[in-house]
Amino acid sequence: MSTARDEILERIRDAMGGATSTREAEYAAIPRNYRRTGSLETSAKLELFVARLLDYGATVYHAPENDVAVSVREALKARAKASLLIPRDLPRAWLPDGFNFFREGPSYQEVEASEGVLTDCALAIAATGTIVLRHSAGEARRALSLIPDYHLCVVFASQVVETVPEGIQLMKAFVDVPITTIAGPSATADIEMTRVKGVHGPRTLDVILAG
Amino acid sequence: MSTYVGNAADAPKFQVAAKRLVRDTQLRHNVRHATGVIRKKRAIVVDEMPDWHELRESGHEIKQHVMRHLDFYLEQFEKACTAAGGTVHWARDADEANGIIVGLVQAHQAKEVIKVKTMTSDEIRLNVALEAAGITPYETDLADLIVQLGEDKPSHIVVPALHRNRMEIRRIFLDKMNLSELSDKPEDLAAAARVYLREKFLRVPVAISGANFAIANSGSVCVVESEGNGRMCISLPRVLISLVGIEKIIPTFQDLEVFLQTLPRSATGERMNPYNSIWTGVTPDDGPQEFHVVLLDNGRTKVLGDREARETLDCIRCGACLNACPVYRQTGGHAYGSVYAGPIGAILTPQLQSMEHSQTLPYASSLCGACYEVCPVKINIPEILVHLRGKVVERGDGPFVERMAMKAAAYALESPERLDRARKLGRIAQVPFTKDGIISHLPGGLDAWTAVRDLPAIPQESFREWWVKRERQTGL
Numbered sequence: 001m002s003t004a005r006d007e008i009l010e011r012i013r014d015a016m017g018g019a020t021s022t023r024e025a026e027y028a029a030i031p032r033n034y035r036r037t038g039s040l041e042t043s044a045k046l047e048l049f050v051a052r053l054l055d056y057g058a059t060v061y062h063a064p065e066n067d068v069a070v071s072v073r074e075a076l077k078a079r080a081k082a083s084l085l086i087p088r089d090l091p092r093a094w095l096p097d098g099f100n101f102f103r104e105g106p107s108y109q110e111v112e113a114s115e116g117v118l119t120d121c122a123l124a125i126a127a128t129g130t131i132v133l134r135h136s137a138g139e140a141r142r143a144l145s146l147i148p149d150y151h152l153c154v155v156f157a158s159q160v161v162e163t164v165p166e167g168i169q170l171m172k173a174f175v176d177v178p179i180t181t182i183a184g185p186s187a188t189a190d191i192e193m194t195r196v197k198g199v200h201g202p203r204t205l206d207v208i209l210a211g
Numbered sequence: 212m213s214t215y216v217g218n219a220a221d222a223p224k225f226q227v228a229a230k231r232l233v234r235d236t237q238l239r240h241n242v243r244h245a246t247g248v249i250r251k252k253r254a255i256v257v258d259e260m261p262d263w264h265e266l267r268e269s270g271h272e273i274k275q276h277v278m279r280h281l282d283f284y285l286e287q288f289e290k291a292c293t294a295a296g297g298t299v300h301w302a303r304d305a306d307e308a309n310g311i312i313v314g315l316v317q318a319h320q321a322k323e324v325i326k327v328k329t330m331t332s333d334e335i336r337l338n339v340a341l342e343a344a345g346i347t348p349y350e351t352d353l354a355d356l357i358v359q360l361g362e363d364k365p366s367h368i369v370v371p372a373l374h375r376n377r378m379e380i381r382r383i384f385l386d387k388m389n390l391s392e393l394s395d396k397p398e399d400l401a402a403a404a405r406v407y408l409r410e411k412f413l414r415v416p417v418a419i420s421g422a423n424f425a426i427a428n429s430g431s432v433c434v435v436e437s438e439g440n441g442r443m444c445i446s447l448p449r450v451l452i453s454l455v456g457i458e459k460i461i462p463t464f465q466d467l468e469v470f471l472q473t474l475p476r477s478a479t480g481e482r483m484n485p486y487n488s489i490w491t492g493v494t495p496d497d498g499p500q501e502f503h504v505v506l507l508d509n510g511r512t513k514v515l516g517d518r519e520a521r522e523t524l525d526c527i528r529c530g531a532c533l534n535a536c537p538v539y540r541q542t543g544g545h546a547y548g549s550v551y552a553g554p555i556g557a558i559l560t561p562q563l564q565s566m567e568h569s570q571t572l573p574y575a576s577s578l579c580g581a582c583y584e585v586c587p588v589k590i591n592i593p594e595i596l597v598h599l600r601g602k603v604v605e606r607g608d609g610p611f612v613e614r615m616a617m618k619a620a621a622y623a624l625e626s627p628e629r630l631d632r633a634r635k636l637g638r639i640a641q642v643p644f645t646k647d648g649i650i651s652h653l654p655g656g657l658d659a660w661t662a663v664r665d666l667p668a669i670p671q672e673s674f675r676e677w678w679v680k681r682e683r684q685t686g687l
Contacts, residue, residue, distance in 0.1 A: 004301040008457065011512035012282045023280045027462060030272045034262040034469070052482070108413050108447065128483035141497035142446035142488075146439065147413075164483075165468040171489075175429045175464050176295070178446070178490045178497060183483040186439035190354035190370055191377055191397040192241070193248035199353060199401050200408065201439025201486060 038127075038162025045126045045162050050209065052129025056184025057197055058205045065211035068094040068154055072118065075152050075206050085117045085148065087140035094118070094154065104140050111143055116150030116202075122174065124160045125167040128183055131155060131207070132171060135178040142178055151202040153182075157211040214304040214510045216334050217364075219560050220568040222548020225575040226663060229538075229546040238374050242366075242543040245373040246534040252480025253531060253585070260476070269469050271589040274525035277460055278515060284427040284460045285506065291430025295492025297502040304509050305335035308454065311505050312337060312419065313344045315452055321346065321417045325408075327434060327444040328352035329421025330368055330528065331454050333550040334563075335509060337419070348419070349411050351440035353404050360387040366544030366552060369478050369530035374543050408440065418444035418499070422455040423527070424470060425504070428463045431491040432504065435474060437484050445488050451499035456507050458524040470527060473587035477529035510563035519598045523558050525588045532582035532592060538575055547572060554582035554592045558599060566599070570608045573599035612656035627675075637669045 063071035073096035083100035122134035186201030289299040302308035350359040357372035361383040365371030381395040424433040475484040533553030544552030549560040557572040582592040623633040650666040
C-alpha cells in the first residue's frame with residue numbers, strides 16, 4: 001500500500017504532467033517590478049516611521065543614542081509602572097535607577113503578573129510602522145513580549161528601513177529563530193468592523209526611538 | 212476515507228438559501244455595513260501604493276510557479292521542517308487529517324486544545340472529530356469564538372462573525388460565558404473574550420493552527436493575525452499542530468516581501484496587520500517543544516488537474532472578493548452553504564468536491580468582474596465561474612429548461628432570418644407577461660429565471676429593424 005505522501009506527490013505529478021527541469025530558471029525569471037528599495041532621506045524615513053506608530057496609537061519617545069535610560073524613565077513614569085521584565089541580555093545602561101527590572105526566566109504565571117516588559121528589536125520598517133523581534137537573548141523568548149499588558153520597545157534609528165522588501169532582506173539572516181513582527185498593539189475589528197485596540201497581546205505599546 | 216468541504220454536500224441550492232436569507236433585513240444590514248467599512252479602508256491603503264499592480268503580478272506569478280512545481284516544493288518544505296525539529300504528516304483527505312490530529316492530541320492525553328483561526332479546520336470538520344473523541348476545542352479568534360459560542364456557522368473567510376451585530380454578540384457572551392452583566396460596547400466585548408481565553412492560553416497544553424504561508428526553502432510557517440491569539444497559541448503550549456493545505460507553500464522567505472504587502476491591505480485594509488509570527492521547527496527554551504505539520508490534499512490535487520481552473524489554488528484567503536461582490540453583499544456568506552463563501556468559495560467549493568456537489572455555486576454571480584479586480588493574486592474568478600458552469604452543464608447537472616433554452620437559442624442564432632422570426636414570435640408570446648416593459652414572471656419551467664431577476668421585454672422594434680427603416684426613410 002502506498003503512503004499518503006507518495007500518493008499525494010503522485011497525484012500532483014499526474015495533474016501537472018510530470019516535473020519540468022526548468023524550475024530554477026523559471027523562479028529566477030518571475031517579474032519583480034515592485035519597489036524593492038526606499039527613496040526617502042533618513043530624516044523623512046524616520047518621520048514616516050513615527051507617523052505610522054502614532055497612527056497605531058503607540059506613544060513615541062525620542063532618546064539620544066547613548067542615553068536610552070532617560071526615555072525608559074520617562075515612559076515608566078507616564079504609565080505609572082514600578083517594575084518591568086527584561087530579556088537576559090538587555091544592556092544594563094538602558095535601565096534607570098529607581099525601578100525594579102527582572103531578568104527573564106519566570107513561569108508564565110509570573111510573567112502574567114508582571115507590569116510589563118522592556119525589549120529591544122532586530123529592525124523596523126517605516127512604511128508600515130512594523131517592529132521586528134528576533135527572539136534571542138536581547139528580545140527574549142516569545143512569551144515575554146506577549147503575555148504582559150505593556151510593551152516598551154527600543155528601536156535605534158539605524159535599525160529602521162523604509163520598505164517591506166528591505167525588511168525581509170534583513171530578516172532572511174535569522175530565519176532559524178522565531179520571528180514576531182509587530183505593527184501597533186493587538187487589535188480586532190471582528191465586531192461590526194469597529195477597531196478595538198488590545199485583545200490578547202499587550203494592549204499598550206510604547207516605542208523609544210534612539211539616535 | 213473521504214473528501215468533503217464542511218457540510219457543503221448537504222447544503223441547499225444557493226438560489227434557495229439566498230432567497231430565504233435576503234429576507235433577513237438585520238443580516239443584510241450587518242453584512243452591507245461591515246463589507247462597506249472594509250472596502251473603504253482597503254481602497255485607501257491600496258491606492259497609496261504606486262506599485263500595487265506590480266505586486267499583484269508578482270504574487271500571481273509566484274503562485275503559478277509553485278503550482279507547476281508543487282511536488283518539489285512540498286518535499287523541500289518537508290526536508291527543511293524536519294531538519295529543524297518538526298514532524299511532517301501527509302493527509303489525502305479530511306478524514307485522514309482528522310485521524311492524524313486526533314491521534315496526536317490523544318498521544319498527549321490532552322482533553323482540551325486551543326485553536327487559532329483556521330478555515331481549513333472547518334473545511335475538514337476538525338472540531339466535530341475532536342469532540343467525538345472527547346476533546347474540547349476552544350476557538351481563540353474573537354470572531355471564531357462568537358461563531359463557536361453562538362453554535363453558528365462562519366459567514367466570511369476573514370471576519371467569520373461579520374453577520375452578527377454587537378447586541379447579538381453581547382447576548383451570546385452573556386449566555387455562554389456565565390456573566391451577570393456586560394455592555395454591548397465592542398471594547399467591553401473584546402475585554403470579556405480576553406478574560407475568558409487568558410486562563411486557557413496559559414493552561415491548555417496543545418494548540419492547533421492553520422498557516423498563511425509555508426516556506427519551502429527554510430521549512431518555516433507564517434501565521435498572519437491581529438489579536439495576539441495566534442501568538443499565544445503558537446508560542447505558549449507544549450505541543451503545536453499546524454494544518455496546512457498543500458497550496459499554502461511559497462518557494463522562499465524572500466517571497467514574503469510580496470504577500471506581506473498585499474495580504475493585510477486586501478484583507479483588513481491595514482498597511483500591516485498587528486502581528487505576524489514566523490517559526491521554523493522547534494526552538495530550544497522557546498515555545499512548543501513538539502511541532503507537527505499536517506499537509507492536506509482533500510481535493511486540491513483534483514483542482515490542480517484542471518488547467519483552466521488551476522489558479523483557484525493561488526488564493527491567499529484575503530476575503531477582498533467577498534467584500535467586493537454585489538451578490539455576497541446581499542446574501543451574506545451562509546447562502547453559499549460552505550465554509551468558503553463569496554466568489555472564491557463559489558469556485559473553490561465545487562472543485563474540491565470534484566464538481567459532485569455545490570453545483571449551483573458557479574451560478575451565484577453576476578460575472579461583473581469586481582472580484583477579479585480586487586484579487587491580490589489576480590485569480591480570474593469570472594472566467595473560472597463560466598468554465599465551471601460549462602462543466603456543470605456537461606455533466607448534465609444543469610437545469611433541464613436551461614439546456615432546452617440553449618438549444619433553442621443555438622437554432623435561432625443560426626441565421627438573421629431565424630432570429631427575426633423568433634423575435635416576432637416572442638413579441639406576441641410575451642404580451643400576457645409584460646408590464647411596463649418588464650417581465651417579472653415567466654410561465655412553466657422558465658420561472659426559474661424570473662424568480663430572481665426581472666427580464667426586459669423584447670422591444671417593439673429591434674435595432675436592426677430600426678436601421679433598415681432608417682435606410683429606407685432617408686434613402687441612404
